[in-house]
Each structure stands twice: as structure tokens, then as C-alpha cells.
Amino acid sequence: MSPFKGQTGLKRIFNAAGYSFAGLRAAFTGEAAFRQLVLINVLLIPLALFLDVSRVERALLIAVCLLALIVELLNSAVEAAIDRISLDRHPLSKNAKDMGSAAQFIALSLIAVVWACILLG
Structure with a gap:
């Protein structure tokens, strides 16, 4: 069991919110x-x-605008994890990063x- 999983109740919620804001700030x-x-979403x-x-x-x-932000956060997390493992070029690392890019x-595209279907339809 992870030593980081010990908090419960309001303390856990407070910590989780802090981690979330730290992730948004890092991104x-x-x-x-x-x-x-973010600029696209602001517009x-x-x-x-x-x-x-x-x-x-x-x-x-x-929702589709916010979904793109979520996908970018996940894509960036995958890239950071891959880079943490190794900065060497490896076909599996390339595949993981390319798949994250494809998801974005x-x-x-969504x-x-x-937007086109709703505005033009």
C-alpha cells in the first residue's frame, strides 16, 4: 500500500485539491x-x-472544449512519466507519446x- 494514501475525510479532499491545483499550475x-x-477555452x-x-x-x-484540456493534461502526464523513466529514444516511448498526441x-477534431454541427446544422 502506498504511504501517500493514508489521509481520509476532509484532510484527503483538501490535499487532493492542492495536488490538482499544483498539476494545473505545472501544466x-x-x-x-x-x-x-486555455486560450481557446477562454475564447x-x-x-x-x-x-x-x-x-x-x-x-x-x-464540454468538448473542457475535454480537450483533460486530454492535454493526460497527454502531458504520459510524456512526463516516459521522460522520467528515460530520455533515451525507444520505440515504446515513441508509441506512448504518439498515442497521447493522437488522442489530443x-x-x-471533436x-x-x-461546433460545426451545432453552428451550421
Whole structure:
């Protein structure tokens, strides 16, 4: 069992929130792609709030934007873990990083498809 899993109750929630904010801070300061996605979200989410669409459509417009942030955080975490193991080039490391990149490409494509379907449909 991990020594980091010992907290319970409010202390655990407080610690988890701190770890989450530390992760967001690390992503924002260390990952240009994350900062670019934050900028996209800063532009698109307010736009979604002002568009004349249904509540479900508005929720979808916002959700796909947030999903891309989630995917980027996971992609960055995979890259950091791979780099922690070794900075040497290895086919499995390349595959892991490429798959993370592919996941982000799909998430960004999903933004384009959902926004196009709702705005043009």
C-alpha cells in the first residue's frame, strides 16, 4: 500500500485539491500546448454562453472544449512519466507519446465537429 494514501475525510479532499491545483499550475507553466488550449477555452466558452442555442447544445459546446484540456493534461502526464523513466529514444516511448498526441488530435477534431454541427446544422 502506498504511504501517500493514508489521509481520509476532509484532510484527503483538501490535499487532493492542492495536488490538482499544483498539476494545473505545472501544466500551465510548463506546457505550451496546455496554455494554447486555455486560450481557446477562454475564447470559445464565453462565445458558447452567448450563442442562441439550446441548453444541451451549449453544454456540448463547453464540454468538448473542457475535454480537450483533460486530454492535454493526460497527454502531458504520459510524456512526463516516459521522460522520467528515460530520455533515451525507444520505440515504446515513441508509441506512448504518439498515442497521447493522437488522442489530443481527436479531442481537437471533436471540438471542430461539434461546433460545426451545432453552428451550421
